[in-house]
Amino acid sequence: MRVVVQEDPFDLGEETNRFATAQSASGAVVTFSGIVRDVSAGLKAMHIEHYPGMTERALMEIARTAIDRWSLEDVLAIHRYGTLKPGEQIMMVATAARHRKDAFEAAEYLMDYLKSRAPFWKREQSGSGEEWVASRAEDEAALNRW
Amino acid sequence: MDILYFAWVRERIGIPKERVTSEAETVMDLVAELRAREDRYAAAFEDLTALRVAVDQELADFDAPLAGVREVAFFPPMTGG
Numbered sequence: 001m002r003v004v005v006q007e008d009p010f011d012l013g014e015e016t017n018r019f020a021t022a023q024s025a026s027g028a029v030v031t032f033s034g035i036v037r038d039v040s041a042g043l044k045a046m047h048i049e050h051y052p053g054m055t056e057r058a059l060m061e062i063a064r065t066a067i068d069r070w071s072l073e074d075v076l077a078i079h080r081y082g083t084l085k086p087g088e089q090i091m092m093v094a095t096a097a098r099h100r101k102d103a104f105e106a107a108e109y110l111m112d113y114l115k116s117r118a119p120f121w122k123r124e125q126s127g128s129g130e131e132w133v134a135s136r137a138e139d140e141a142a143l144n145r146w
Numbered sequence: 147m148d149i150l151y152f153a154w155v156r157e158r159i160g161i162p163k164e165r166v167t168s169e170a171e172t173v174m175d176l177v178a179e180l181r182a183r184e185d186r187y188a189a190a191f192e193d194l195t196a197l198r199v200a201v202d203q204e205l206a207d208f209d210a211p212l213a214g215v216r217e218v219a220f221f222p223p224m225t226g227g
């Protein structure tokens with residue numbers, strides 16, 4: 001299990017390769033990466049604030065729960081903070097399991113929890129100013145399925 | 147104990163962190179103390195349904211006890227991922 005919280009960009013291909021080739025007992029590796037999208041064609045930057053200390057703890061806890069529940073061989077979670085431009089990768093998760101169903105489900109679980117239970121806050125900067133991104137009721141509701 | 151503020155809570159109060167001496171028994175008691183301080187605190191804590199709290203870096207409820215606690219953080223619902 002590896003959890004990384006960093007300001008710098010990461011190399012999705014390199015991280016995925018390293019993760020996949022490190023597994024020996026897994027028949028399935030699933031990766032997901034989140035990218036800064038320019039919803040209204042006016043986004044200049046996304047600023048991500050986090051709670052140093054708690055962020056790492058929360059991510060470890062979420063990853064550990066996923067490992068136990070889906071008997072994963074391994075989990076990788078990388079999440080950036082700071083100022084990001086549209087098109088940049090914000091985060092990634094990777095899961096390794098014996099079978100793909102567990103790897104897919106665990107990746108979805110990680111994403112759902114990362115969205116609402118890891119202490120990150122996004123602020124969008126556009127031509128008209130800056131605004132904190134509001135949490136969405138459906139993101140909170142998504143936790144209920146687990 | 148240390149009190150931390152994040153996102154718009156930090157902006158409204160104007161500081162990211164402060165050390166307070168408090169006799170508050172619960173988070174709610176602490177919120178009442180802070181609200182009574184100044185308008186900017188009252189504004190930040192106006193609607194508690196818009197806020198989340200972490201006690202010693204674990205998410206908690208507003209009725210959580212504060213005995214022995216070193217760090218309390220207030221922030222809006224998280225928007226990670």
